Amino acid sequence: MESxxxxxxxxxAASIAVVFAILIGIMVAELPSGERIRSLFDQHAQKLMLxxxxxxxxxxxxxxxxxxxxxxxxxWFQRIAMYxxxxxxxxALATRDRLAPKYLVTLAAIGLVLxxxxxxxxxxxxxxQICSGVISCTDKNVEEFGIVSIPFMAGAGFLSILxxxxxxxxxxxxxxxxxE
Numbered sequence: 001m002e003s004x005x006x007x008x009x010x011x012x013a014a015s016i017a018v019v020f021a022i023l024i025g026i027m028v029a030e031l032p033s034g035e036r037i038r039s040l041f042d043q044h045a046q047k048l049m050l051x052x053x054x055x056x057x058x059x060x061x062x063x064x065x066x067x068x069x070x071x072x073x074x075x076w077f078q079r080i081a082m083y084x085x086x087x088x089x090x091x092a093l094a095t096r097d098r099l100a101p102k103y104l105v106t107l108a109a110i111g112l113v114l115x116x117x118x119x120x121x122x123x124x125x126x127x128x129q130i131c132s133g134v135i136s137c138t139d140k141n142v143e144e145f146g147i148v149s150i151p152f153m154a155g156a157g158f159l160s161i162l163x164x165x166x167x168x169x170x171x172x173x174x175x176x177x178x179x180e
Contacts, residue, residue, distance in 0.1 A: 081111030115155030
């Protein structure tokens, strides 16, 4: 599909940029002058996680429903981890409640492990047929910048959610220690 040649590079670049931005934000938040970043993480981490989860969910639907890539088994497993994160965060934000981190961390960690395993299947396809579905898990429908595939982007999303959760914990701990 024509749009895929424009959308995939944007999603690939964004998946890498978001991870680096969060890592830099976490480092800056640890500095004495990092009050604004700490406050951002403390007050808006779940909104940022929702943006990432929705982007992941909508991107997967874009690839399967618009571009018509048939998802392999591991793509489905990663969706099973990402979609509930988006739904849980929507409910948390709609009710103005903080979602318990145990749900986010569990789903994101499982999704990250699946994405890493899926990505390495694509890197080393000689492992044999792992998936029993119609589509092989070693197929690369997207390959941007020589390294970014769909499992890579999913992994970056899960990692970003985990990093944001850590940043939120760190900010919360800072505010509890300082009595603010």
